[in-house]
Amino acid sequence: MSSLDPAIAARLKRNEAGLVPAVVQDATSRAVLMMGWMDDEALHRTLTTGRSTFWSRSREEYWVKGETSGHTQHVREVRLDCDGDTLLLVVDQVGAACHTGATTCFDEDRLA
């Protein structure tokens, strides 16, 4: 059970694994930094702590962005889309958003 506000939980449309994708955008540069996945508890923690918190599908655990790297995301806004199945976080990013050291996770592989 998550402590997520029931009024918010009722609006979320989760995938088969109970997760919602969360797009993260830099508040200043407006760059799209990364995408992560949240379950209700990760969203609850994000909303209450003001730090982006995701569910790691590979490690099967919660992770606070920047917990080990120091590259924290201070959350300014959290928005839910018209279908209730995608979140948008607008953040102040400390340091590089990508674990590779790149500014964003989309910097290095341009297909077109």
Place this chain on the structure above:
Amino acid sequence: MSSLDPAIAARLKRNEAGLVPAVVQDATSRAVLMMGWMDDEALHRTLTTGRSTFWSRSREEYWVKGETSGHTQHVREVRLDCDGDTLLLVVDQVGAACHTGATTCFDEDRLA
């Protein structure tokens, strides 16, 4: 079978349904407009036509954004993230991006 370039197909990490989420960003305002889902063929069509093309999970068919509304997306850039499991499209959006008439799909429901 899709006609997607095998060099690109080899880099994609798809979910259980063979899909990759595609975040769409406005090239001018830098707003995050929406998120859609693509399989290999939708990505192939997007890359070759320059119009955002998605796979509709509910209707189980391809859809070209703006095909009925006229609110087309002219694709300037397509990027793949560091994990190969998320796409970013940078587009010139004609009209409103959201089917509700809102500028973006994230305009109307702010959680924080």
